Amino acid sequence: MPMGQMHKGAAGPHDMKASMMMGMDAMQKMPMTGDTDKDFAMMMKIHHQQALNMAEMELASGKSPEMKAMAKQIIVAQKKEMAQFDKWLAKQK
Secondary structure, eight states, X not given: OOGGGTTTTOOSHHHHHHHHHHHHHHHHHSOOOXXXXXXXXXXXXXXXXXXXXXXXXXXXXOOOHHHHHHHHHHHHHHHHHHHHHHHHHHHHO
């Protein structure tokens, strides 16, 4: 299952942990290029995707209005940063 879809239908802490473990596994398996800037951008994209997944799970299943508001802020911020990484990486090819 793609990392960005792990949250769909997820309801509990087990699902959130499973999503996080998938991201950690992806980071560990990612081949390093030796270019610190490129490796940073690629790993941060994976890291940010995990934050998005968790925030989406919070929106779907959380109870706290405060945590839901924070999740919404995280989604906006992480998507913006991921787009910046994508833009930078596209120039590196």
